[in-house]
Amino acid sequence: MAETGTLKVKTGLAEMLKGGVIMDVTTPEQAKIAEEAGACAVMALERVPADIRAAGGVARMADPTVIQRIMDAVTIPVMAKARIGHFVEAQILEELGVDYIDESEVLTPADEDFHINKHEFKVPFVCGARDLGEALRRIGEGAAMIRTKGEPGTGNIVEAVRHMRRVMSEIRRIQNMPEEELMTAAKEMRAPYELVLKVKELGRLPVVNFAAGGVATPADAALMMQLGADGVFVGSGIFKSKDPAARAKAIVAAVTHYNEPKILAEVSKDLGEAMPGIEISSIEPHERMQERGW
Amino acid sequence: MKIGILALQGAFREHRKVIESLGHTAVEVRKPEQLEGVDGIIIPGGESTTIGKLMIDYSLLEPIRHMAQAGTPIFGTCAGMVLLAKDIKGSDQPRLGLMDVSVVRNGFGRQVDSFEEDINIDALGEKPFRAVFIRAPYIESISPQVGILAQLDRDRVVLARQGNLLACAFHPELTDDKRIHKYFLQMVKESKE
Numbered sequence: 285m286a287e288t289g290t291l292k293v294k295t296g297l298a299e300m301l302k303g304g305v306i307m308d309v310t311t312p313e314q315a316k317i318a319e320e321a322g323a324c325a326v327m328a329l330e331r332v333p334a335d336i337r338a339a340g341g342v343a344r345m346a347d348p349t350v351i352q353r354i355m356d357a358v359t360i361p362v363m364a365k366a367r368i369g370h371f372v373e374a375q376i377l378e379e380l381g382v383d384y385i386d387e388s389e390v391l392t393p394a395d396e397d398f399h400i401n402k403h404e405f406k407v408p409f410v411c412g413a414r415d416l417g418e419a420l421r422r423i424g425e426g427a428a429m430i431r432t433k434g435e436p437g438t439g440n441i442v443e444a445v446r447h448m449r450r451v452m453s454e455i456r457r458i459q460n461m462p463e464e465e466l467m468t469a470a471k472e473m474r475a476p477y478e479l480v481l482k483v484k485e486l487g488r489l490p491v492v493n494f495a496a497g498g499v500a501t502p503a504d505a506a507l508m509m510q511l512g513a514d515g516v517f518v519g520s521g522i523f524k525s526k527d528p529a530a531r532a533k534a535i536v537a538a539v540t541h542y543n544e545p546k547i548l549a550e551v552s553k554d555l556g557e558a559m560p561g562i563e564i565s566s567i568e569p570h571e572r573m574q575e576r577g578w
Numbered sequence: 579m580k581i582g583i584l585a586l587q588g589a590f591r592e593h594r595k596v597i598e599s600l601g602h603t604a605v606e607v608r609k610p611e612q613l614e615g616v617d618g619i620i621i622p623g624g625e626s627t628t629i630g631k632l633m634i635d636y637s638l639l640e641p642i643r644h645m646a647q648a649g650t651p652i653f654g655t656c657a658g659m660v661l662l663a664k665d666i667k668g669s670d671q672p673r674l675g676l677m678d679v680s681v682v683r684n685g686f687g688r689q690v691d692s693f694e695e696d697i698n699i700d701a702l703g704e705k706p707f708r709a710v711f712i713r714a715p716y717i718e719s720i721s722p723q724v725g726i727l728a729q730l731d732r733d734r735v736v737l738a739r740q741g742n743l744l745a746c747a748f749h750p751e752l753t754d755d756k757r758i759h760k761y762f763l764q765m766v767k768e769s770k771e
Contacts, residue, residue, distance in 0.1 A: 286693040293692040296712045296752050300623045300656070303587040322632060324587055324625040359669070359683060360625050361713065383689035383713070406690045540586050540632055541608060 289406030294428035297361065297383065297408060298492035301325055301429075301515055305505065305536050306494070308332050308519040310350070312357035318522070321532035325361040325383070327517070328354040333390045333437030333573070334520035334559065343391045345373040348380055355381065363410070368577050369395025371404075378407040384429070385409050387422075389576035390436045390519070399577065402426030412496065414447045414574060416454035416483070417473030421578075423491055424476040430489055432513075433574040434497015437520050439561035441498045441507065443574060448495055448511045458483050497574070500525070500558045502538030502551050509542035526556030579766055582607045582616035584642075586632040588624020588657060592751035596759045610641045618651040618766035621658030621674075623712070623749055626683065629657055630672035639674065646676050651742040651769050653762040659745040660715050667718065677740050678721035685716040685734070685747075699728045699737060702757045709736065709748035716747050742769060 304324025309315040310332060318326050330346040331339065345366050355362045361383035366373035368387055373394075377385050387400050389412050402409040403426035412433035413419035419430045432451070434444030454473070458480060461469060466484065470477040482490045495508030496517035505516045516539050518532075525531045534551040541547040569575065581597045583590045585606035597604040597620075607613055619642060621629070633639040646652050652674075654662040661673050665680035686693070692713055696706035707728075717735035720726065728737035736747035737758070744765065750758040 286695040288691060288693045290694055292694055292710055292752065293689075293712055296710055296749060297689055297692065299589045299592065299752065300625070300712060302589065302591070302624075303585070304625060304628055319627060322587075322628045324628045360627060361689060378690065381688045381690060408689065536628070536632070537635065540636075544608075 291428070294408035295491050298410070298429035301361070302492055303540060304515045305532075305539050306363065306515070306517045307522050307532060308517075309354060309523065312353045314523055314528070315354045315357045315362075317529050318532055319358045319360050321529060322536035323360060323532065324515070325363055326354065326358060327363045327365065327386065327519075328382070329365065332520040332523060334439070334524050335437075336390060337437040337573075345370070345377065345391070348376065351377070351380055351382060365391055366400070367391040368393040369398050369400060371400045374400050374405060378405055382407065387411050387427075389433055389573045393576050399425050410494070412574070412577065413451065415450045415473070416458070417475040418578070419451060419489055419493070420473070420475035420479040420483070423479055423489070427491065429492050429494065431494040431496040431517055434495070434499075435564055435567070436497045436573050437562075438498050438564065438567070439500040439521060439524070439559040440564055441500070441504045442564060444495050444498045444508060445511065447497075448508060448513060451489070451493065452512045455483055455488060459487050499535070500561065501555075502534045502548060505535045506538045506542040506548050509539055515539065520559055524559035531555050531558075579603070579617045579763065579770075580605060580615055581763075581766070582613055582619045584619065584621045584629070584633075584638070586624075586636070586638075587628045588622045589749070589751055590622045593620045593622050593655075596751055596756055600756060600759060600763060602763065607638070608636065610637050613638075613641055613645065616650070617770060618653065618762065619645065620762075621652065621654040621661055622751070623656035623658065626657035626660040627671050630661060634672050639672065643674050643676065646674065646743065649742055649769055651744070651762065651765045652676070653744045653746070655746045655749055655751065656712065656714055659717070659747055662743055662745050663717070677738070677743050677745060678724055679717045679735075679738060679740075679745070680719045681715045682718050683715050684713050685718075686711060686714055689713055697728055697730065697736070699758075701727050702761065707750075707755055707757065708753050710752050711748045714747045717745070
């Protein structure tokens with residue numbers, strides 16, 4: 285008998301997205317540009333993170349009509365964001381048939397204590413993390429894919445680099461620990477013990493791990509890949525730049541050929557202006573999106 | 579034997595692991611020169627539109643097509659099946675277009691409809707195969723020179739072979755059952771004899 289919504293098919297879709305670029309889009313036209321450029325999936329939004337940041341106020345799930353129109357426009361997977369802890373937004377997105385839900389700190393959290401119980405859904409979830417403990421807590425709640433939080437909407441890669449390096453170095457630390465130290469490590473990281481054992485066994489996260497939050501150039505994307513990301517989300521970086529189609533295509537090439545400086549040099553040429561960047565220290569700590577969730 | 583795994587996007591790492599676990603050499607292929615000396619090629623799952631476009635941009639479509647026509651065995655899973663097909667329903671996306679089949683992309687629906695199921699593959703013996711279908715395609719119509727190895731029902735073929743070409747709608751690289759990879763390696767071995 286056919287079984288749907290299994291962990292295998294949830295994590296499996298993320299495996300198929302590897303080595304690819306997932307692009308934020310707000311209209312069917314943008315979605316088509318992304319697909320044409322070689323995006324492996326799109327994230328359907330009402331506003332890109334840079335605009336959400338500029339607008340302030342409460343950011344919520346996008347209007348289902350916006351999401352539906354984007355789903356109708358492309359054949360690649362379509363993702364959409366729900367607020368942290370807002371399981372009813374997630375129920376609505378599942379009902380719409382989106383292919384992945386991002387329980388995202390880019391939106392204003394709906395619950396300051398509890399994330400969504402993602403095991404209850406047939407649709408898979410991706411969640412942000414700044415360190416290994418946070419990644420494993422989300423996986424424990426049922427996330428089938430992890431991404432760095434970075435600092436969304438800034439066009440500044442520094443936070444994504446920090447988060448990816450931290451996760452990777454903690455994985456290496458776990459790998460080198462004798463078994464008897466793992467329970468204490470789990471306690472200190474506030475991570476489920478079974479998942480810490482799994483990390484030791486695999487030498488990586490038990491699910492796919494993408495980079496997100498601040499990617500603006502092909503070089504940023506390749507940097508994250510060389511640091512160990514399985515693929516890259518680009519939020520504001522494409523459609524806030526001067527020439528989105530060219531930049532999108534260049535970032536796709538940079539993720540595939542992340543280890544080839546010659547190709548990276550070639551695709552980085554003549555892309556026009558990148559999105560305007562924001563220095564992280566100029567953002568008040570309580571306004572940093574990465575601080576949302578736990 | 580040396581198996582080239584198209585590594586532009588998708589689940590190439592999993593295929594590499596299976597091939598290496600069976601004692602063969604796997605090379606990731608991102609540029610035409612990496613095809614040199616390979617005995618067989620795997621086109622992995624991923625997004626067929628992404629992989630197709632990158633195959634054109636990095637000049638891999640023609641060399642792989644020529645190798646296939648010269649007899650090199652090719653094994654396509656999921657997106658790989660789509661890229662092997664001559665006809666893709668409702669799409670003019672780039673493809674290798676080698677097999678005389680017509681495929682339906684996302685044939686079972688969206689991700690919430692993705693599923694796993696035990697299927698029978700007579701060529702692999704009696705034990706059922708746990709097949710993982712993720713936004714999977716299926717073969718809708720098939721010409722007489724293509725052999726059906728597995729189907730879900732009369733209208734949906736999910737594993738088929740035409741000479742040196744093997745197309746699979748599901749993901750054998752995501753489970754521990756290596757029989758389909760072994761079947762492909764046997765094809766590669768026979769092609770060298």
